[in-house]
Amino acid sequence: MKVATLHIAQLFGDNVQAIPTAFHEDFQRLECEYRFKLMKTPVKENLLAVLPDVSERDGWRLRLVSDGDDDLLDLQPNANINQVYDTNKIQSYNDEEVSLFYSVEKKKVDGVLSVYDLQEFTSYFAGLAAKECYSAVFSILQDKLIMEVWGGEFEPFKTASIAMIKKGEALPQMPLLEVQKKRVDDCGKYCQWATSLPAILPEDLHIIEKPNEGAIAKMFDQLCLLLSVCYVADFSSVERDSLKIRISGFKMLVSELDKVMVRDLAFDTASVEQWFEIYDWCYTGGYTSDRLVISRNIVSLNCTDNSLLKLNPSTLGAIKSNFRIFEQDNVRQYIKVRNDLSKDLLDIQDKINNIVEGFAGDFRKNVVGLGTFFLTLVVVRVVANGQWTGAFSTQIVALSFVFIALSVVLLIYSRRNLEQREKLYTKHYGQLRERYKLLLSTEEADKIFEDSDPNKVGTHSNYIKCQKKTYTLIWIGTLVAMSLFLIDVWCFNMFESTNLFKIIKTIVSCCTKNM
Numbered sequence: 335m336k337v338a339t340l341h342i343a344q345l346f347g348d349n350v351q352a353i354p355t356a357f358h359e360d361f362q363r364l365e366c367e368y369r370f371k372l373m374k375t376p377v378k379e380n381l382l383a384v385l386p387d388v389s390e391r392d393g394w395r396l397r398l399v400s401d402g403d404d405d406l407l408d409l410q411p412n413a414n415i416n417q418v419y420d421t422n423k424i425q426s427y428n429d430e431e432v433s434l435f436y437s438v439e440k441k442k443v444d445g446v447l448s449v450y451d452l453q454e455f456t457s458y459f460a461g462l463a464a465k466e467c468y469s470a471v472f473s474i475l476q477d478k479l480i481m482e483v484w485g486g487e488f489e490p491f492k493t494a495s496i497a498m499i500k501k502g503e504a505l506p507q508m509p510l511l512e513v514q515k516k517r518v519d520d521c522g523k524y525c526q527w528a529t530s531l532p533a534i535l536p537e538d539l540h541i542i543e544k545p546n547e548g549a550i551a552k553m554f555d556q557l558c559l560l561l562s563v564c565y566v567a568d569f570s571s572v573e574r575d576s577l578k579i580r581i582s583g584f585k586m587l588v589s590e591l592d593k594v595m596v597r598d599l600a601f602d603t604a605s606v607e608q609w610f611e612i613y614d615w616c617y618t619g620g621y622t623s624d625r626l627v628i629s630r631n632i633v634s635l636n637c638t639d640n641s642l643l644k645l646n647p648s649t650l651g652a653i654k655s656n657f658r659i660f661e662q663d664n665v666r667q668y669i670k671v672r673n674d675l676s677k678d679l680l681d682i683q684d685k686i687n688n689i690v691e692g693f694a695g696d697f698r699k700n701v702v703g704l705g706t707f708f709l710t711l712v713v714v715r716v717v718a719n720g721q722w723t724g725a726f727s728t729q730i731v732a733l734s735f736v737f738i739a740l741s742v743v744l745l746i747y748s749r750r751n752l753e754q755r756e757k758l759y760t761k762h763y764g765q766l767r768e769r770y771k772l773l774l775s776t777e778e779a780d781k782i783f784e785d786s787d788p789n790k791v792g793t794h795s796n797y798i799k800c801q802k803k804t805y806t807l808i809w810i811g812t813l814v815a816m817s818l819f820l821i822d823v824w825c826f827n828m829f830e831s832t833n834l835f836k837i838i839k840t841i842v843s844c845c846t847k848n849m
Contacts, residue, residue: 335364335450335485338386339436343368345376345384346398346424346434355433359454361447361474364438372432375424378415386436387484388450391443397435400427445478446505449498452486456549460597463574464560465531467596471496471539472532478508489548494537498550506543517617521565524626528571528578536562540610556599559606562613563589563643566629579643583634589643602644609643611650628656734820738813745809 336354343350347370356367388394398407406424409415440448449455462470471479481498490499497506518533539558544551560577564570569580577594581587612633616625636649 335359335366335386336454338384339366339368339434341384342381342396342436343370343434345374345380346432347371347373357451357454358458359449359451360458361470362440364440364450364454366436368434369431370434372424372427372430375421375428378419381419382415386450388438389448389482389484391441391446392448393439393441395435395437395439398424399433399435401431406432442474442476442479444505445476445508446480446482447474449481449483450485452483452488459550459553460595462596464557464577464594464596464599465529465572465574467557468534468561468572469532472534475534475538480505480508489544489546489551491541491544491548491551491554493539493541493554494535496538496554513617517565520617520622524623525565525567526569527564528569529573531561531564531572534561536565536610536613552603553596553599555603555606556601557596559601559603559609559643560599562609565613566609566616566626566633568630581630581634581637583631585634587634587637587640589640591641600642602639602642605643605645608645608647608650612653615650615653624660625657628660629653632656735817738817738820741809741813745806745813749806 336357339354340350340352350368350370354366355369356365358365385396386394393411396407396409397405399405404427406427407419409418438448438450459467475495477495479496481496482501482503483498484501488498490503491497492506495508497508499506514533514535514537517535536558539554539561541551541554541558560572563579564572566581567579568582569578571578572594575592575594577589577591579587579589612629616622616629619625632649632653633645636646636652638644638646
């Protein structure tokens with residue numbers, strides 16, 4: 335880009351210095367300035383021929399300004415050069431000092447951002463403080479960032495969400511960081527930060543594909559190591575001009591730096607992968623708090639240089655071995671907890687069966703009692719008179735209705751008793767779940783208590799409700815049937831005592847004898 339801009343300046347003046355007066359490129363903008371004495375006025379065709387090549391997604395602007403801030407030329411992509419290029423106006427400033435400004439406004443489209451002068455962009459990146467660098471990357475990152483380099487030799491590289499490729503290369507596939515929010519939240523729970531950093535993860539800076547070391551790739555390694563340590567440490571303070579990290583384990587590990595500019599970071603590059611793997615292991619697979627505690631203990635014993643954050647090669651292996659011992663102890667405790675919980679749930683199931691059995695027992699006793707009463711009347715009548723007709727006199731029918739009324743009262747009482755015992759079950763279930771909530775994960779507790787959840791269809795509590803409804807309907811149906819039978823018998827008795835019934839009975843008897 336410097337060369338292309340120099341060619342434009344050389345169309346307007348002689349002996350233009352090869353080094354621009356000012357030049358800067360960052361994530362948002364590229365700016366270049368040449369200051370020289372105006373000597374020539376090129377034809378517009380020559381000017382258009384040397385304009386730099388810029389991506390269609392970006393906007394650019396070329397200005398020629400006098401010492402008195404008069405615009406001699408202001409050319410942009412959508413401008414008509416025949417209207418803005420006034421050769422007479424330019425020639426009137428011959429032999430005067432002018433400034434040539436060329437700028438590019440960068441736009442990130444589909445995750446792709448242009449880098450036009452890699453050397454200048456690298457200088458900008460290295461000149462940031464670590465905290466500013468994290469903020470700058472986070473502000474432009476969003477889901478992914480693919481830096482397309484238009485000029486300069488470099489080694490392409492790729493992280494989980496950032497890549498640097500040559501112009502025209504195929505865009506790399508970037509895996510989505512679904513764990514980002516959870517890991518940031520977990521870090522906020524278990525790590526203390528003096529000033530919060532942007533929600534950027536070590537994965538965003540951890541290089542997973544790089545043929546060789548490049549300047550920016552080395553800076554990414556340093557930033558990745560620093561961020562990995564911050565996600566593991568008890569306390570981190572990353573300011574513009576100072577850094578302090580504290581890890582409390584079996585020993586106290588403290589690392590302090592006065593300069594935290596990206597170009598000044600000089601951590602042990604051999605430990606980059608190990609620090610990242612320790613961080614990734616701590617935030618993977620649950621037990622984050624326990625993993626962090628174990629990691630801090632082992633790291634505090636295996637960090638051989640606090641200022642360089644250099645680790646022994648066997649540090650990660652020692653951490654995993656200690657965690658296995660921790661898991662074995664926890665497994666024994668876990669099995670005991672599961673066995674105790676299983677017993678408690680079986681007790682609940684037995685209580686539920688007893689609740690339903692009690693209600694069903696009340697129903698059976700009531701039905702057997704009423705049935706015995708009616709059968710007794712029939713049997714006594716048959717034995718005494720040789721016939722069952724007349725067993726249900728008006729007094730007996732009235733007494734039967736009294737028994738049915740008592741049965742209704744018993745039904746109401748049994749239902750209320752069942753509802754009270756059901757509430758006690760629900761209360762006990764809630765207390766039991768709350769007790770084990772501190773010992774089991776939410777997912778596992780939900781799965782274990784699923785069959786006993788009072789609010790879920792198909793569970794034991796739902797079984798109580800279903801049986802209550804079924805036996806209530808049968809109970810009511812039985813009472814209704816008995817009531818209809820009694821009403822029918824009572825009506826028959828009333829009809830039997832009338833003269834009409836006696837006449838009909840005599841006629842039928844005579845006809846039968848004559849036959």
